[in-house]
Amino acid sequence: MDAVSKGLFQSGPITAKEAAKLAGNFSTPENDHLYKTLIEAYTFWIENEEPYPTKGGTVPDSPREELLTILLDMKKPSDNDLMGFLSDPRRDVRDVAEKYLVTRIDEDTSLREKLISATSEEIIDPIYLSKTIKNNTAFSPLQVDSICEMINHENSKVKYAAFNILHTNHVSNEMLRKWLKVAMKDGNDEIRESAVLLESRL
Numbered sequence: 001m002d003a004v005s006k007g008l009f010q011s012g013p014i015t016a017k018e019a020a021k022l023a024g025n026f027s028t029p030e031n032d033h034l035y036k037t038l039i040e041a042y043t044f045w046i047e048n049e050e051p052y053p054t055k056g057g058t059v060p061d062s063p064r065e066e067l068l069t070i071l072l073d074m075k076k077p078s079d080n081d082l083m084g085f086l087s088d089p090r091r092d093v094r095d096v097a098e099k100y101l102v103t104r105i106d107e108d109t110s111l112r113e114k115l116i117s118a119t120s121e122e123i124i125d126p127i128y129l130s131k132t133i134k135n136n137t138a139f140s141p142l143q144v145d146s147i148c149e150m151i152n153h154e155n156s157k158v159k160y161a162a163f164n165i166l167h168t169n170h171v172s173n174e175m176l177r178k179w180l181k182v183a184m185k186d187g188n189d190e191i192r193e194s195a196v197l198l199e200s201r202l
Contacts, residue, residue: 008041013049013061016041020066025072035074042067052089065092069148079114080183086124101128105137112139116146119158135166144170148179156188157179161196 004026007019020041026034042064050060068085071077077085077100081136084096110131119129129147133139139147148171150162163183166176183195 005037007065008037009044013045013063016063017043017061017066020063020070024070024073026064029119031074035071038067038071038074040171042071046176054089055160059090060071060089060104062092064088064090065096068093074199079111082111083114083118083124086118086128098131101132102135103133109140112115112137112143116143116150119161120146120150122155122158126155126157130161130164133161133168136168139165139170141170148175151179151183151186151191156191159188159191160194163191167200173202186196 004019004023007015011019014053023038045062045064049062049064053059060136082097082101086094086101088094096147105115114127115132119126123137144165147162147165152157153162165171166179180195180199183191
């Protein structure tokens, strides 16, 4: 494990990637020492990796994709931590977090609640809510109500993600008509047009 630790903390990102893959061979939920080391390495690389380009350009190497994959296999993260991973600037990190979200969302009601609130608070991209709705995630009636309320959100991307719930069997005809009326008065052309189109199919 000394070689793994050295590779993670005292080498460049490419070597650290290989060290992370090697660490994966020893990863079990009971290996608390390794888990702590990998958490420290993940934090270390947040602070030491090259900045992610925001306007295009070459994406710098980082071992965090590999590290997060192992960490999520070892232990369940807190809902807040998972939202943090989903809002990470690196696409590869977000993709790992999204795969985990998909495997947990149906069986974890608190995670569904957190996904809804994090979307409403604009902590994470609305695309994750949109995808979970389209995947027919088992939202509770109260959660469906919360999603519908986001059709009134100030952010048009959040509105449009929430609008997807109206295409599901989660909403009654009465609720559907109520929120279509709201959407048809929206200031966003795309929202209004989607509402008119959906109403025409009723």
